[in-house]
Amino acid sequence: MTVFWHRRDLRLDDNRGLERALERSEDPIVPLFVLDPTVLEHASPVRVACLLEAVGALRERYRDLGSDLVIRRGKASAVVPGVAADVGSERVVWNRDYSGLAADRDRAVVAALEDDDVTWESVHDAICHEPGSITPNEGTHYQVFSYFWKKWRDRDKRDPVAPPEADLLATVGTDGDEIGGVETGTLPSRTELGFESPEASLPTVTPAAARTRLETFCDGPIYQYADVRDLPAAGGTSRLSIHLAWGTIGVRDVWAATERAADRAGDGQRESVTAFQRQLAWREFYAHVLAFNPEIVTEDFDPYPDEIPWRDDTEALEAWKHGRTGFPIVDAGMRQLREEAWMHNRVRMLVASFLTKHLLLDWRHGYDWFRRHLADHDTANDVGGWQWAASTGTDAQPYFRVFNPISQCQEYDPDGEYVRRYVPELEDVPTDAIHDWPELEQADRDRLAPDYPDPIVDHAAGRTRAIEAFERARGE
Ligand SMILES: Cc1cc2nc3c(=O)[nH]c(=O)nc-3n(C[C@H](O)[C@H](O)[C@H](O)COP(=O)(O)OP(=O)(O)OC[C@H]3O[C@@H](n4cnc5c(N)ncnc54)[C@H](O)[C@@H]3O)c2cc1C
Structure with a gap:
């Protein structure tokens, strides 16, 4: 056996x-x-x-x-x-x-x-290409995604593997609770394992649900992916992350479906399929980084000469966790996380930047919260995303390029649709006021949405504080 x-x-x-x-x-x-x-x-x-x-x-x-x-x-x-x-x-x-x-x-x-x-x-x-198989000259892993992507994209990919034939599997004994001479055992319930019911409503995590999602996505939405992937209200991404994280779908199946979609693509649609495949490569890039650097779950990948002076501010951390920062798109994202155990990628980048830059709180707090609340938690992607946002990771956001949560909200949620979906206090607030919320006069905020919080930090001051802190850590 x-x-x-x-x-x-x-x-x-x-x-x-x-x-x-x-x-x-x-x-x-x-x-x-x-x-x-x-x-x-x-x-x-x-x-x-x-x-x-x-x-x-x-x-x-x-x-x-x-x-x-x-x-x-x-x-x-x-x-x-x-x-x-x-x-x-x-x-x-x-x-x-x-x-x-x-x-x-x-x-x-x-x-x-x-x-x-x-x-x-x-x-x-x-993953399609195992750690160590796509390497720069010195042979560990790439630190710059664009170089990795070029090699990853051009490398032949394996075909999906067929499921096993029934006669190759040990059969159940006559009394139905034993195979290969051992008891099959019961699957304990959540409560038997000592866990509460999740507050989020979760998608179905089964191979059948994964396949339906993959097929539906590759039948149409994949051709608009490049145009809508950054718009959180559009719902134009695959939502396959949960299945890739739990392995309810194989990556070769995903790749093959995207290649078939590429073969069917009309004029200008091929680029959109490539844009999606590029995201699959990010997943593999981070898997390689983690495989060679397992310590990055707790340590900075690319430490500064001096410690980053992370602040200790429980109140701000709690406001961030519970979507009460007074920055509408940040709060919408944090509430989406609690409601759906998932968050749109653009918003993940924004909330992570907000925590580590505007609030100057350690990325490990954010990673810990995401790890517990994301249904698609994947150590490599999660820690990769956090260290990218905190400017401590591989191919990370430079420390001086701090996302502006006000202009990002204008650009990526132009009608305020995403914000209104998750922040009911702002449902009746005009779109311009949603976008400008952190900079409105106090009297206007009190009048428009008295139950929604005031901004917990001033955008410009938060940005300056972060840049100065990172410069100190660089020894400047
Ligand atoms: C702070 C932060 C934390 C993150 N934590 C996770 C995590 O725990 N698990 C996770 O799977 N992704 C994580 N991501 C990456 C990304 O946000 C999600 O993969 C994506 O939002 C999942 O939705 P989707 O399946 O609809 O993505 P799609 O846009 O449809 O992308 C297809 C697949 O490509 C992969 N992918 C897409 N974007 C990225 C990316 N930026 N990095 C790595 N892989 C990517 C995922 O496997 C995804 O399912 C994180 C990003 C950030 C900024």
Whole structure:
């Protein structure tokens, strides 16, 4: 028997590790999922709800094929070798995860398997081109996205992998709760795991939902993507991030669908497909950066000679978290996060800039909040996005280019539609006043929307304070 250990690849289709497990195995596969307490320690109600739904769907898919998913709770370094021993497996296969936490866990699992003389294999699956395969001359990872993109774009991509045939999977025993001689185990509920119900309404996180989303997007919206991707009210992005984060869709499937869309593209539409593919490359760029620099989850990627003098201001941090900064587009974004466990990319950049520059609060506070509230949290993208905004990352926003949340609101939400959707206090406020809110006279703010907060910082003063602080950190 071979055990296939699912982690952030909660699907059967386009799963390279699963294919590899089947390829070299003469016996059927026993699929396994482990609820590891170390991973749960870093979880949140949103993430646990997503995880349980995706694992439940994965199990159903195995059951439809006459097999099942073995589910266990416990430390992976004990559970994986334990299940391997119980099913008499000499080989365990999984897909690689590039975060430092996962690497620590995997090292412990490998040590335990090797102690038991069980062979193991980890397979590249989560991205098209694995870390180390697209490198500058000195051979680690690119630090400038545009160079990475050119190589990534021109490199041949693998085709999607077919799902396994039913007869290659271990079948369920006659009493229905055992495969390969081990109990299948139950999937605990959210409350059994000690998590509250998420306050956000979550999208469905299953392979079927992922496929529908991909097909719908590639049937039409992908051709307008370049024009509307920066407009948060338009809803013109794919919303595939949650599926890529949980692995309810394989990246090769996504790539292949975009290539088919490119083949069907009419005049001027090809560029829009390329603009979308470029975003997939950002995801891989950040995965490479994290794989080579696991410490960037807590440390600045590109530290300044002196410490950045981050402020300590709980009140401002709380106002930011709860969408009560008095900057309408920032507040709309932070409220969208709480309501949908997702936020539009342009607004993620804005709220991250606002926290780290206008409020001069440490990016780690923002990362921590996003990690808990985003259903699509992905360590590489999340930390990459935060360090970009904080001007501490790879190919980051220069410290002196501070986003102006007033002009950004005018430019990207010209009709105030996005703001009104998430900030009901401003529903009846004229669009110009929404855009100018932080700079209106106090009397006008009191008259137009007495329940909506005044700005917690002066835009120009906040910008100057940030630039001066970063200059001090640079030793200027
Ligand atoms: C501070 C900050 C934090 C972020 N945290 C995350 C995160 O935890 N998880 C996450 O998947 N993305 C993160 N992003 C990137 C981006 O905002 C989301 O990927 C995007 O908004 C997801 O929506 P979508 O699937 O509709 O994107 P689309 O525009 O449809 O893009 C398609 C896919 O490309 C990838 N992608 C798009 N933009 C980026 C980007 N800037 N960086 C890396 N990959 C990208 C995603 O996988 C996305 O699903 C973050 C960005 C910032 C500025």
